[in-house]
Amino acid sequence: MSDNKLIDVQELAPAEVAEIDLYQRREKIYTRKIEGFFQRIRLFTGWPLLLGYFLLPWLSWDGRQAVLFDLPERKFHILGLTFWPQDAPLLAFLLIISAYALFTVTVFAGRLWCGYSCPQTVWTSIFMWLEQKTEGSRNQRIKLDKAPWSLGKAAKKLAKHGSWLFVAFLTGMTFVGYFYPIRDLAYELATFSTGMWQIAWTVFFTLATYINAGWMREQVCKYMCPYARFQSVMFDRDTLIVSYDPQRGEQRGSRKRGADPKQLGLGDCIDCELCVQVCPTGIDIREGLQYECIGCALCIDACNSVMDKMNYPRGLISYTSEHQLEGGTTHWLRPRLIAYVAVLLVMVGVFTYTIFSRIPLEMTVIRDRTNLFVQTDAGEIDNIYTIHLVNMDESMHEFEISMTGLPQGQIIGDTLYTLNSGEVRELTLRVRAAPQTLERPSTEIVFEATSTDMPSLRAASESRFMKPL
Amino acid sequence: MTSFWSGWVILLTTLTIVLITWVLFANRQRERRSGERTTGHEYDGIEELDNPLPAWWFWMFAITIIWGVAYLIVYPGLGNFPGLLGWTQIEQHDREVAAADEKFRAMRDRYLALPVEEIANDPALRKMGQRIFGNNCAQCHGADAKGSYGFPNLTDDDWIWGGSPDAIKATLINGRKAAMPPWEAILGDKGIAETTAYVLSLNGRDSDPAQVAAGETHFSTYCVACHGADGTGNPALGAPNLTNGIWLYGGSETQISHSLRVGRNGVMPAFEQTLSDDKIHILTAWVYGLSN
Numbered sequence: 001m002s003d004n005k006l007i008d009v010q011e012l013a014p015a016e017v018a019e020i021d022l023y024q025r026r027e028k029i030y031t032r033k034i035e036g037f038f039q040r041i042r043l044f045t046g047w048p049l050l051l052g053y054f055l056l057p058w059l060s061w062d063g064r065q066a067v068l069f070d071l072p073e074r075k076f077h078i079l080g081l082t083f084w085p086q087d088a089p090l091l092a093f094l095l096i097i098s099a100y101a102l103f104t105v106t107v108f109a110g111r112l113w114c115g116y117s118c119p120q121t122v123w124t125s126i127f128m129w130l131e132q133k134t135e136g137s138r139n140q141r142i143k144l145d146k147a148p149w150s151l152g153k154a155a156k157k158l159a160k161h162g163s164w165l166f167v168a169f170l171t172g173m174t175f176v177g178y179f180y181p182i183r184d185l186a187y188e189l190a191t192f193s194t195g196m197w198q199i200a201w202t203v204f205f206t207l208a209t210y211i212n213a214g215w216m217r218e219q220v221c222k223y224m225c226p227y228a229r230f231q232s233v234m235f236d237r238d239t240l241i242v243s244y245d246p247q248r249g250e251q252r253g254s255r256k257r258g259a260d261p262k263q264l265g266l267g268d269c270i271d272c273e274l275c276v277q278v279c280p281t282g283i284d285i286r287e288g289l290q291y292e293c294i295g296c297a298l299c300i301d302a303c304n305s306v307m308d309k310m311n312y313p314r315g316l317i318s319y320t321s322e323h324q325l326e327g328g329t330t331h332w333l334r335p336r337l338i339a340y341v342a343v344l345l346v347m348v349g350v351f352t353y354t355i356f357s358r359i360p361l362e363m364t365v366i367r368d369r370t371n372l373f374v375q376t377d378a379g380e381i382d383n384i385y386t387i388h389l390v391n392m393d394e395s396m397h398e399f400e401i402s403m404t405g406l407p408q409g410q411i412i413g414d415t416l417y418t419l420n421s422g423e424v425r426e427l428t429l430r431v432r433a434a435p436q437t438l439e440r441p442s443t444e445i446v447f448e449a450t451s452t453d454m455p456s457l458r459a460a461s462e463s464r465f466m467k468p469l
Numbered sequence: 470m471t472s473f474w475s476g477w478v479i480l481l482t483t484l485t486i487v488l489i490t491w492v493l494f495a496n497r498q499r500e501r502r503s504g505e506r507t508t509g510h511e512y513d514g515i516e517e518l519d520n521p522l523p524a525w526w527f528w529m530f531a532i533t534i535i536w537g538v539a540y541l542i543v544y545p546g547l548g549n550f551p552g553l554l555g556w557t558q559i560e561q562h563d564r565e566v567a568a569a570d571e572k573f574r575a576m577r578d579r580y581l582a583l584p585v586e587e588i589a590n591d592p593a594l595r596k597m598g599q600r601i602f603g604n605n606c607a608q609c610h611g612a613d614a615k616g617s618y619g620f621p622n623l624t625d626d627d628w629i630w631g632g633s634p635d636a637i638k639a640t641l642i643n644g645r646k647a648a649m650p651p652w653e654a655i656l657g658d659k660g661i662a663e664t665t666a667y668v669l670s671l672n673g674r675d676s677d678p679a680q681v682a683a684g685e686t687h688f689s690t691y692c693v694a695c696h697g698a699d700g701t702g703n704p705a706l707g708a709p710n711l712t713n714g715i716w717l718y719g720g721s722e723t724q725i726s727h728s729l730r731v732g733r734n735g736v737m738p739a740f741e742q743t744l745s746d747d748k749i750h751i752l753t754a755w756v757y758g759l760s761n
Contacts, residue, residue, distance in 0.1 A: 021497055021498065021521065023497060023521060023522050023523070023524050023526070023527035024521035024522070024523065024524060025523075025524040026523050026524070216525075219523060219525065223523060223526065366612075368607070368611055368612050370607075370608045370609065371611065371617040371618075371620075374611070374615075374616075374617040374618070375618070375719075377714070377716065377719075377720045377721075384611045384612050384613055384615070385612070386603070386607075386612040413613065426599065426600075426603070428611075428612040428613035428614075429613065430613060430615065
């Protein structure tokens, strides 16, 4: 006898299999404007930076522009300090410190830089504001883009792009103004008499600002910026991140005003999607931490405004840490953060000290090598040296050259030289010694240049004195 | 390049471009179940999202491929193919040199018109001269132009070939070849010693009077033709002054007799091809100014 079993046949609906194009036009993001606590903070971080950027080149110092990176002259002026190309290691050090400070802040509170001070954010906010003023609110903009072309639409688009280009032009011109005196630049632009390079770079930065802040916007944050990608390396469970509290919010769902959500089995989230509408990178923060989130806190402000209307407590979306979301408390003082801050303070201290103890005098000594030594008719030995002296100070000085290391050696040639501020001088001199007074074929000597009117202004450089074997 | 290597380069380049283009387009379409967002792989519990690349990125790839192909048609790059524009580095260099010459012509003409004495007294022009000297002359004459064994001191008043601005300029333009013949074969050891003694006596240095007298005979036979009857030299022939205590090849007795024995053929290179006429003019003035 055969067993007849009834086999349950499950009806499986086949999952939809579709072909997708892996290069896709991104969907345009229409952000909704929102007011709130964190947006006000951004006014206090963004505006000083903006004003600083636009106004700094117009300041004067000692008859020149206060902040000017004079590339042809190879002098970089920042207020009272002038840096030469030889000071490039200081710039490298400064950049390292800046990067390190960024990492420290990231460990503490995530992407504060992105949300509150990054130029991309600041300029995109300006452009978004202009867009709101010319094309209207979010819904109006969506409607406008769907509408057929008309005179009204063309006028609005023209106004928007015109205002964008105008701000971009001011930005580009100011940027060039850090490298070329901005008063001259403004005058030349107004009279159409700029040099080729000035107008080329102004146009370049205008276009770059216009494209980045007007068209690219979140594409820069999502695809171009490396910070987005390595942020997760720096976060730990106590880092403050913008996060939705699923414990509190789920199940999400709409409900009547005044109804008790717990009775309906719902959480505090009413699924209004306001947090999605305000997000400049177009994500849904309720899905958790994502690399696109720039920490601008627009969703926090949006959700808080809705919570207020619903009479629920604020903070459904807030700056919180993983630790806190799991029910614990955020550990502020943890080894990682303490170590970061300590190293940062040390680096800043060393850097500040280096800047303020810079000696604006450089000296290099090159010994003639084609003739290792020269024998005089009297049988003494001469070595020929070229001394490269750079007076990087703001005023003229007289310098005296001296030499130590050869007790019975003497300098043949002038030892007093007057150098203007910024002057580079090459001077040649000989050092003469009797071979009997030297123990070895090669003796280490040190040249020193000391300012006669300011003895603290001195530099030294090593060299060698050679005699025949 | 030989035609083999040219062909190899062309093959590799075109294959790479074709490969890149293929990779770009082959990855376009992907089968994806609805709701799935990952690549499907899992590494230690970590999954990988498979999001679409934005179209602007794709277009940038495409534009660079088109640009690359256009570049290789127009400029050299595909093996020995010179490119439709026929651009070469040498031609670009020549064009840039010509443009620079044109740009600096006015300045050069201004310097050439100045007399040597005026240039020698102008601090800025002296600096130019010092830099030209440092790049072209210091290797032999020393960084301070005071010379060494075999290379004259340019800062003193002793000029082997003449110290007037014209003579200095002629030295720079054409170079110099000294021609002191060797006298060992003709004079022999005794004659060399005697002549050396006489030369020393011309400088007021101690020598044996008998040798000096014999040396004087040799000197008037063989040496006066170039070095002059009194031994003060002849700049037209490049024969040094033997009486002023300045010795190009050393002034000890051994060194002087060595010069007599083997002769001397010092060479100063010609700088006509290396330095432009305004540079030679400034350099002449600088050298002249070292001792004037």
